[in-house]
Amino acid sequence: MKKATTIGEYLIERLYAHGVRHVFGIPGDYVLGFYEQLLQSPIRIVNTCDEQGAGFAADAYARVRGLGAVCITYCVGGLKVANSTAEAFAEKSPVVVISGAPGMKEREKNPLLHHKVREFDTQKKVFEQLTVASTVLSDPQTAFQEIDRVLHAALRYKRPVYIELPRDLASVPGIPHHKPREFHEESDERTLREALAEAVEMINSAKKPVILADVEVHRFGLQNALLKLAEKTNIPVAATIMGKSVIGEQHPFYMGVYEGAMGRDEVRRYVEDSDCVIMLGAFMTDINLGIYTARLDPARSIYATSEKLSIRYHTFENVRFKDFIRGLLKARLQRRAPAKIPRPQSLAACRSARGKDKVTVKRLFQRLNAFLTEKTVVVADVGDALFGAADLFIHHRTEFLGPAYYASMGFAVPAGIGAQLANPKLRPLVLVGDGAFQMTGMELATAARYDLNPIVVVLNNRGYGTERHIQDGPYNDLWPWNYHRLPEVLGAGRGFEIETEEQLDQALGAAERYTSGFCLLDVQLEPLDRSPALQRLAERLAKRL
Numbered sequence: 001m002k003k004a005t006t007i008g009e010y011l012i013e014r015l016y017a018h019g020v021r022h023v024f025g026i027p028g029d030y031v032l033g034f035y036e037q038l039l040q041s042p043i044r045i046v047n048t049c050d051e052q053g054a055g056f057a058a059d060a061y062a063r064v065r066g067l068g069a070v071c072i073t074y075c076v077g078g079l080k081v082a083n084s085t086a087e088a089f090a091e092k093s094p095v096v097v098i099s100g101a102p103g104m105k106e107r108e109k110n111p112l113l114h115h116k117v118r119e120f121d122t123q124k125k126v127f128e129q130l131t132v133a134s135t136v137l138s139d140p141q142t143a144f145q146e147i148d149r150v151l152h153a154a155l156r157y158k159r160p161v162y163i164e165l166p167r168d169l170a171s172v173p174g175i176p177h178h179k180p181r182e183f184h185e186e187s188d189e190r191t192l193r194e195a196l197a198e199a200v201e202m203i204n205s206a207k208k209p210v211i212l213a214d215v216e217v218h219r220f221g222l223q224n225a226l227l228k229l230a231e232k233t234n235i236p237v238a239a240t241i242m243g244k245s246v247i248g249e250q251h252p253f254y255m256g257v258y259e260g261a262m263g264r265d266e267v268r269r270y271v272e273d274s275d276c277v278i279m280l281g282a283f284m285t286d287i288n289l290g291i292y293t294a295r296l297d298p299a300r301s302i303y304a305t306s307e308k309l310s311i312r313y314h315t316f317e318n319v320r321f322k323d324f325i326r327g328l329l330k331a332r333l334q335r336r337a338p339a340k341i342p343r344p345q346s347l348a349a350c351r352s353a354r355g356k357d358k359v360t361v362k363r364l365f366q367r368l369n370a371f372l373t374e375k376t377v378v379v380a381d382v383g384d385a386l387f388g389a390a391d392l393f394i395h396h397r398t399e400f401l402g403p404a405y406y407a408s409m410g411f412a413v414p415a416g417i418g419a420q421l422a423n424p425k426l427r428p429l430v431l432v433g434d435g436a437f438q439m440t441g442m443e444l445a446t447a448a449r450y451d452l453n454p455i456v457v458v459l460n461n462r463g464y465g466t467e468r469h470i471q472d473g474p475y476n477d478l479w480p481w482n483y484h485r486l487p488e489v490l491g492a493g494r495g496f497e498i499e500t501e502e503q504l505d506q507a508l509g510a511a512e513r514y515t516s517g518f519c520l521l522d523v524q525l526e527p528l529d530r531s532p533a534l535q536r537l538a539e540r541l542a543k544r545l
Contacts, residue, residue: 004173007143008037008165014147015043015096018067018155022046022421024054028073031100033170046421046450051077053414053443055084060379060401060418062093067154068418071098075115078123083408085130085160090406092219094154096161097127103168104138127162134162143174158219188318195309195316196327199302202311204334206276209235212258214243216281216305216321223247225325226280233333236341238271241390242283245400249393255341257390266342272296279303280325283405344393357501361388361529369393371508377419377426381412383466385431385459388531399426410439416454417447428454435464435478447518448492454518455511458483461525468528483522493518
């Protein structure tokens, strides 16, 4: 007779069925039983140094693979992943947060158990604000249904969900149920037809249409549909910084990143002069819009996301994002002559290193641009690491990750771990400021433990560089670390101290050859040096004052 499936086993089965092969986290007594179940399953546990690192790694894993999972203990672990879960919610990354919890029998008479905050449901109430669906698996009768309901929500809305597992129920058999069919929300057919008719008329009558593609094209797996639409119509494509690498940047219809004043001027002018901007999956955030220096006229825009569809000033309800894009592919859109468009620049031709010249931010990104290959995934942290990386030339789609909306420092090092486990064919190039590195950089121990080999470039300007350009003060300074000596502490990897262009070239060459562990490049920069992207923004903002 077949052994009944327990609640913990069913959760593992459903995660595996949805493509999850790794779960990130740190054990604690309330979740040890479930960890043992994971250990006996085909899903690999990845122990990180800190829960926030686990959350960032799961977020990156979800962005690359389609679903990620983090598993932690109650409150002291769960509340430490609140920040990374907030980022996943803000940037539409489907992460499953699994938290162990006190057993249901332990909760009788409301005892003061360790890790408890206020009430037993306090942590769930917190995560209700940070997720699209949540549940406590407190009833074996409904646990399987609840698991499927919550996982469907994560995949449907591309946002995080919360599952709380009381420790006395992980090994209790659940009640089988009829698994629901994959969730498909239907568009209202009449509204969809009217929206497509208006969009087709606007696009066909436009003289200079352009597609502005963003993060939801990534999240909903519509990269191929975007390519087909561009190739069917010869309409050029720009990306936002959140949507960077939505298509390969070598594609002849791709012009570069549009980010208001932070972007290249020729891309900004082309998009803003367009008489029909087709915004697909775009987040109208301050960073995407170059700190609101963008000039996009709604009267000349088609704006389609998973939550909204508007054409000029008309709003259409109950139209699915996928149906609208697929409808455009089937519609009678005119194929126009290819337009003369800006093309991505390779940060200028990278001349050979000039010996003892001190490395600048501009030269660093020029050299990194030449270093990228088709097997590189770029993971950028907040600040000039992200702004400078916007000008890098990404070879294929979905090979650039960065928290360009929520903008939480400390993302990149653990995210590099998640990205490489999600797609082992890619080697991460992690770009991180020294301030962000001091938050989560010790996750390099996790990279060493699991035989990963990211190349981590620390932009070491001895402080919070972006803030210095807003308002400087001693609060922006950091205690100097000898970053290049961290491999000695960890007993793994290789470190490089870099002050000159010659040293940078030598270190990059050595890092390329050394594939058996991580490499850490400590690139020492002047405190007020900045990337061309940040320089462009500063100059244009100054003109507005």
